[in-house]
Amino acid sequence: MNALSVERIFKQYGDKTAVNGISFDVAPGEIYGLLGANGAGKTTTMRMVLGLIYPDSGTIRYEGKSYGKEQLQGLGYLPEERGLYPKVKVSDQIIYLAQLRGMSRRDADQNLRYWLERFGVPEYYGKKVEELSKGNQQKIQFIAAVIHRPRIVIMDEAFSGLDPVNVELLKSTVKELRDSGSSILFSTHRMEHVEELCRNITILHRSNPVLQGNLKAIKKRFPRERIILGTEDDVKGLEKVGGVMNVKRHEYGYELLINDEAAGRPVLELALAQTNVNRFEIMEPTLNEIFIKTVGESHE
Numbered sequence: 001m002n003a004l005s006v007e008r009i010f011k012q013y014g015d016k017t018a019v020n021g022i023s024f025d026v027a028p029g030e031i032y033g034l035l036g037a038n039g040a041g042k043t044t045t046m047r048m049v050l051g052l053i054y055p056d057s058g059t060i061r062y063e064g065k066s067y068g069k070e071q072l073q074g075l076g077y078l079p080e081e082r083g084l085y086p087k088v089k090v091s092d093q094i095i096y097l098a099q100l101r102g103m104s105r106r107d108a109d110q111n112l113r114y115w116l117e118r119f120g121v122p123e124y125y126g127k128k129v130e131e132l133s134k135g136n137q138q139k140i141q142f143i144a145a146v147i148h149r150p151r152i153v154i155m156d157e158a159f160s161g162l163d164p165v166n167v168e169l170l171k172s173t174v175k176e177l178r179d180s181g182s183s184i185l186f187s188t189h190r191m192e193h194v195e196e197l198c199r200n201i202t203i204l205h206r207s208n209p210v211l212q213g214n215l216k217a218i219k220k221r222f223p224r225e226r227i228i229l230g231t232e233d234d235v236k237g238l239e240k241v242g243g244v245m246n247v248k249r250h251e252y253g254y255e256l257l258i259n260d261e262a263a264g265r266p267v268l269e270l271a272l273a274q275t276n277v278n279r280f281e282i283m284e285p286t287l288n289e290i291f292i293k294t295v296g297e298s299h300e
């Protein structure tokens, strides 16, 4: 059974449609990517999933059931706008939040200590939030979202404002949550994070779902338009090969834009006839390229 099933949800604010009939399913132990430009409808969708606002129509099911107290306790939320109390001690507010979600004080305390250790900051237990840097406050916000071991975690821009070391730390934690069976609905503008974490995605554009499905399958549907050619020396005549649209010289060799994958073989043969080739790859489109194409095209 799906952890989360969203079926044709709509949300209107006055005459502005914020979410126009989006459906998707998230399996247990899956990280699902919700993508879209600013204002596309991601946060509104997440708020509906969280039960903070109601859809005008459509249904949301949590492990097959509709929203109730038990579902609320099974949800965790990392909001885009961080919402901790600056003057309150980390331990007081995290334990309070965990208790609101049905956890005993003792378990909450134990979990909080585990997570602070996990993030390498056990000394924050007794500190006020305002005493921590922005990035470290974010770790505490992350702990607030997962302290009660929710089965479904909703993360809006989970890694924004973090340095690269802490991005890696939180990323590994998100994978750990997934591997322990939690389902994660994940929104971000950082496509490389989606490529690394998400199995299935929805791209929203101006409130509408415009591209949806398994990320690997989506990538197969888009043509390969780039060749990476690693060479030791110059290669002459690459721009004359049929199907080659553009040739860029880099430190490592060449990057070629092509309009036909069949250009690959003659490009490789031409290079091999002139020098050693240490890398040759007809690249899959990146999610970033797919995103720009999709959103650009439907914009037109």
Ligand SMILES: Nc1ncnc2c1ncn2[C@@H]1O[C@H](COP(=O)(O)OP(=O)(O)OP(=O)(O)O)[C@@H](O)[C@H]1O
Binding pocket: 013, 016, 017, 018, 019, 036, 037, 038, 039, 040, 041, 042, 043, 044, 045, 080
């Ligand atoms: N409470 C509200 N009242 C009126 N309009 C709203 C409200 N909430 C959202 N909207 C509108 O709905 C649309 C979708 O907004 P939403 O915040 O869901 O986008 P988003 O994809 O999360 O954007 P971002 O990436 O900038 O966070 C926007 O046009 C926004 O202005």
